[in-house]
Amino acid sequence: MEYTSAGVILINMNSKVLIVQYPEGHWGFPKGYKETEDKSLVDTAKRELKEEIDISPNFFLDTNRYQFNESYGKKKIIYFIAFTINSNINLCNGLNSYKWVDIEDLDKFPGFLSKQIVRKLVELKLDDITIVKKVNLKDNITKTNEKVDIPPSKHAYSRLVPLELINDNIKIENIPNTIDSYYLNNLLNRVNKHCSNECFFIDDDEISNCWSMVNILPAVVWKVGKVYLPGKPSGCSIGKRPMNLYLKIMKDFGFEITENNGVLSVRVPFDRNVLVTRMVSDLISYGKFEWLNEEQHYLEELLLFLKKCGFEIYSDDYRIKIVALDKVVDQERVVLNCGHFPKICSDWQPLLVILLCHYLIPFELSDDVFENRFQIFSQLVYLNNNIVLNKKSSNKIVIDYCDTTEKITTSSNLEFKLLNIRDAAAILIASHQSKLNIEFSNLLQLFRGYETLENVLGEKVELYSYEKQ
Template sequence: MGKFIVNGGNKLSGEVSVFGAKNSVLPILASTVISGNKSTILNIPDLRDVEIMEKILTSLGCSVERIDKIIWVDSKPINQIKIPEELVREMRSSIILMGAMLARCGEVIVSYPGGCEIGPRPIDLHLKALKELGAEIEESHGFLHCKTNGLKGCDIQLDYPSVGATENTILAAVTAEGTTIIRNAAREPEIIDLQYYLNKAGAKVSGAGTSVVTIEGVKNLHDVTHNIIPDRIVAGTYMAAAAITEGEVIIKNVIIDHLQAIIAKLKEAGALIYYDNNSIKVVGPKKINSIEMLQTLPYPGFPTDMQAQMMALLSIASGTSIITETIFENRFKHAEELARMGAKIKTFGKVAVIKGVKELTGAKTTAKDLRGGAALVLAGLVAKGTTEVENIYHIERGYENLHLSLQDIGADIKKID
């Protein structure tokens, strides 16, 4: 499983670069199956989730080659419609292959997805949208068998601005007959990146980044080369690491617009933040301010994927902070692990009350999910003594060599396999 050993007390300083966004590369890799052509994807992060998506594409018959940060996918030789159950259960994002495979093959068999256990994440919205486009879906024995005689564009009103449902619908609609309009669409930057990729390949998608996305169906897509946007959550994690350690860190290769909600809350906590076109400098405060209310919301609100890291930061703030988690029901598992380190946190359903303490102390902890694991590493950076973070395979699903990047800016952290 592997673990991180963190010796706290070092102020971080220096420069660190951000790699491609996990939540962008996965739907784009899924979308490569639509065209039956060749895709060259640049700025690929070295993550477990990306490896799983590569294996899924290979299992379907695609030719997949990877060298360093570049992946080449030739989806012409696809010869399977069933996605291996063991791979789907490892990664929730695999569900967006439903839309892409329906567009390409008119049929797909997939099991219910896995991923981090952070509460119910029903795929009802995905299924409802695909049915409206003309898919027939049978559910039995934990599997979904989706097929269509031809998808047709329509108006789709999402009950909630789900990122995955928005992406799945876009992928299914790219080659559907007629025009599809998605209302109450998710507005995340990763959806804009998906639109860029698809349009480079010849699709006609517009409105990504707004609540109304329009897809005019086209018959064919062509070869494409695309560069993945930087990961805003990884950038936010490094920003929080600088703040929690009283550090001074420059984070390079970022898109400032994507970080505004995180910037606002870190400033509220007392951090000084400076930025230009594609880099941001964070200077941590000597005294971290409590935050009266932090509420996670769909983009452009504060991201749920940064909630755990902010909880670690606020655990040593002066005063009491309140976090409300509105996206996922079971995303406070890291609270009990932070408590092992001396944090005073009480959770009540979707609300966490954090009473800041003067210092955290090192302890043996376990990463229960991806972002919660990152939060434990941040806490370890500032804790007195040594912190062990076990089950780091969760962390490696979303952070490329986190320990090495932190070492480069002065952290005392090592990985033990």
């Protein structure tokens, strides 16, 4: 069948489906005609979604497996399934309205034309989705775009959110499309609707899935007077974190602030954690990394460390170029101390671990912040059997390598539960070189800090697909 149009069945965090009302009055899924610049029907679907409702989804389910079609005379439409954390819609192109609807209620809307498709849909939750890497899906992935797009920082956003509770003339722009943003926005909406003479209760979901909640709590208490927490903020399994890190005054963070007609606009800066993630991903995949931006990178300490490891570094405040070693060479053990500035950021520790292990650079590693950060080795050993781990203490380990020609003895399939934000990114990157089928579950952890899988893998995302468990 030759399709003339493509659309998206968009699902949000609450498992609701988006429908829009067209100027003619009928309701349907966002869709539109294929145009000459569209390289594929998936490109058509993505473009129409952006043009009609101003959303770029976090991911699409495998577009070869999960698709639906319908026909109206000569009009033949194909739909793909996508998932978004951001439920804020900006209607464009003359659309009348939109609604997030339970699947079973879709055919109750007047003039809804896709009732045949509704009968085939089932409720989907993020917990139902896994990322699957398949063996030899593509033999070789080439880097096609030197430009590395870095999304806004979730940490910076969580520190800006309290301003909206304190001042009605604050507008935050460039909001990251992550799990933490979802919970922070929901909390904001609930606080603004709250009756001030009653105790405000923070939900279990909010406090267990969003550690960034600590950054908004003082403003919430100031706004409502009394707040009840069911426990301490958490979010992942890397252990307790010292509160003083989040109580320090933010200096030189790179916020872009503008004022227009009395409204103060604060733009969230780019996410350095994602920048370092892509840096490691490209160095492992292609042996080089280049980046240029109008904002400063503030990565001097990290670049100095990589230079000590033997990488060639060319950089100034706004540009980075790194070239990896042509071949593995014997070198002395390097020392990687992670913690608060001026030490290497603890968030980058698992990413640097897989980089050093990939190039067989021996190292001594310590971490002053995250007590459970070394748990990535429980998964990494299944992908690299050269690693020799010697644990010196609860926060210090030494890594060397053994000469081995033995293959890792395992089945043709691996299953990894994503442990936390950065371990998740690291193990996904480390799986690049694997000749095994690998399935990754617990996607909540990945999307707590990354908008899309492309933020982690770049072009290598073509080796992976999203599938329903």
